[in-house]
Amino acid sequence: MNPHRRKLLITATFIVVGVAAATLLGLKAFQENLLYFYSPSQIAAGEAPLTRSFRAGGLVVEGSVTRDPESLIVQFVLTDTIENITVVYDGILPDLFREGQGIVANGNLQADGKFEAFEVLAKHDENYMPPEVADALTKAGVDMSSGKGHLQQ
Amino acid sequence: MIPELGQFALILALCMAIILAVFPIVGAARNNSYWMSLALPVARTQFLCLVIAFAALVYAFITNDFSVTYVANNSNTLLPVQYRISAVWGAHEGSLLLWALILGIWMFAVTLFSRGLPEEFVARVLGVMGLISIGFLLFLLLTSNPFERILMAPQEGADLNPLLQDPGLIVHPPMLYFGYVGFSVAFSFAIAAMLGGQTDTSWARWARPWTIISWVFLTLGIALGSWWAYYELGWGGWWFWDPVENASFMPWLAGTALIHSLAATEKRDIFKNWTILLAICAFSLSLLGTFLVRSGVLTSVHAFASDPTRGIFILIFLGVVVGGSLLLYAMRAPAMASIGKFSLISRDTFLLINSVLLVVVMLTILLGTLYPLIIEAMGLGKLSVGAPYFNAVFIPLMIPVTIALGFGMFTRWRKDQWSRIWAKTRTAAIASIVIGGLLTFMLVDSAILKTVAGLSIALWILITSIVSLTTRRKSLTFGFCGMSSAHIGLAITIIGITISSNHSQEVHKRMGPGDRVDVAGHTFELVKISELPGPNYQATEATINVYRNDEMITSLRSQKRNYFARGGMPMTEAGIDPGLTRDIYVSLGEPLGEGDWSLRFYYKPFIRWIWLGALFMALGGILAAMDKRFRLKKTKKSAIILDKDTVLSTT
Incomplete structure (x- = not known):
């Protein structure tokens, strides 16, 4: 794996993990705060x-x-x-x-x-x-x- | 007679808008300079018609012409004259007229300040604004006519909602609308650029001052609204994540992202498509906001059912604006691909992080605001999304924005080294954490992690802003000063939010005259409760003396007003002793019998900093808009040459 690709991979992983964590966090907060x-x-x-x-x-x-x-x-x-x-x-x-x-x-x-x-x-x-x-x-x-x-x- | 004149002027304005939407745009496409030359005079005539229509409604309010339904519903002979004028935009119909008028004012401003721009570009911009006007004027005339007459005029009007009888509310709606509608200029510039197939970035440069000024208005409008809610609603809150507030905050977030993205597009020829999307997004959210708040769709889905024409019109109009501009985007965007390249560590990346995160924040708020409406519209039950949801997603998402902000100011465009940036920001990072911790222990008794984190982030922004200002002092431009001021404003607001939300104290208490209560080192004594007449209300006033270390520091008065015209509708006027480091806030609750009343006492440290920060942000916007790079040179051709030195020294 050349350095450029590795950098790309790290960045992509970082973004995916970040987005997943944020979504999870958001949905959890959303679910907990729905008032019927x-x-x-x-x-x-x-x-x-x-x-x-x-x-x-x-x-x-x-x-x-x-x-x-x-x-x-x-x-x-x-x-x-x-x-x-x-x-x-x-x-x-x-x-x-x-x-x-x-x-x-x-x-x-x-x-x-x-x-x-x-x-x-x-x-x-x-x-x-x-x-x-x-x-x-x-x-x-x-x-x-x-x-x-x-x-x- | 005068209301009919207003009505006529409104119809005439619609005719002008139709001419404007057709001839200049077609003329620009066919290179017919006669048709294009219609744009300026027609836009100015439309503006004049709207001024006449608006003046007619103001006149109807001042003269208490209750034969006009809208006046009868929202005014009263006892209403003081300044509130009769602000009552013009106190409800749905009038506020839409104000919207249309402000759109006219922005169009007029475009005709004045665009002399240096290519003729076909101005023609397209005004044409798009004409299209927007058609939507609004049709909406006004067909579903919400403010000049509609009642057959049997009543002797007396129903009065303005007492909540709106307040100096802050005279200014707040126009400010907000100048912001909302101002985004239509950036939107029109983006659409005009796409219509003309402009592949360069000159449109971004032209759109920047307009976007910044709109953003300034919106910032001030939101701050005023928050300040008003604080002193007028009588329970010391300044932000409730109420759908009405969210409706104004979403365009602000999109607008903030747009300002940053425009800067990158203009200077580096990057994010072109993203910037255009943001321009569409900011204006669409402004439209959504206006309609959600004013049509009653949001607070009550039943408004949809009770007046189906209004609801359907809104949906169609929003659909046309959003759908039409996105269709155009899909057709033209591929041809407008960005030329600039940048590496991972660069200011470009930081600006991208900033605008993407701001859009994500906006989307989470949009979800929380619209979800209850969608669920109810589908008949799946009724629910609401509580404020804790918004806090839980907003704060964590804003932390990376603020951290990126500090690094971004030290990072070079296109390509930079992380080691270089870190060497420059290391001290600031350590200092902000250390000072943040120390300040927490000095300022508040009970140190908590949230306060340390909030203060550290604020200090990080503050220190990096000031350091970057001092290192640039030889080549300071208005643009750079503006950016720094706005960022410092953000830091000030964060300090205010952090300390006031984590360290406020409040006591609700049942009291009779002579009773005392201790709150946050202050002793409050209810001295007396007396009756007081007002112009259109009767008030009960509580006098409360405040002592600190047995020394009286102030005497506060809080009123409970009953407004005559609205069946004695009650309103609370809080008593506030403001200060830079703390507010003392007292509000009268309800009579509990036997001469006792319930009272609310608040000690709110640093709360004023929230709005003070907004002032710095607005000042920053004004400074940035004054930058000399935005001054148009008198050229006939569309190519406006970038002057290299300002490119390098501003943001």
């Missing part, structure tokens, strides 16, 4: 995973918000008008969180059937309905229209 959406009906039907995080969304039921008097812990019920899911969150809710509003929460399903959220999202437009929630509600037979906006935590 489940509606309250799907959660009630046992379709949602117990072992990984996912997104749950629906309308905040009127009068369902209860706060812990000492801390920031807050509890509320999400509905798609057929089934409900109770969400627990320790933190500050976004500006546009309101009863009757459509919201999306990222978190995990607990053994007691409650959803522990690490993030609660509401869009920054008072007419906004998260598309997932709108879709879930449509499936449940509610007439919906959607809007757009910037995500706010």
